[in-house]
Amino acid sequence: MEPKEKEAEIVSEILLKAASEPEFRNNLIRDPATVLDMYDVSPTAKMVIKRTIIDLTQ
Known part of the structure; x- marks a missing residue:
């Protein structure tokens, strides 16, 4: 897998996790730098x- 494809996959996983897990989403909203x-x-x-x-979230 190309590096850009791998990164796109990771980004997709993060966004899907944020959509499905409220605690993860809240942490991402409160402190995105630490989570990311x-x-x-x-x-x-x-x-x-x-x-x-x-x-x-707006």
Whole structure:
């Protein structure tokens, strides 16, 4: 699997987990930097996740 494909898969897993697990979603909303530091994704991917979570919670 290409690095970009792997990263896209990880981002998808994070967003699906946020959608299905309220505790994870709340932690991601409260402290995205700490939660996302547990994942091996680029700063750009982390920014996309943060923006997506913000958009979903407004």
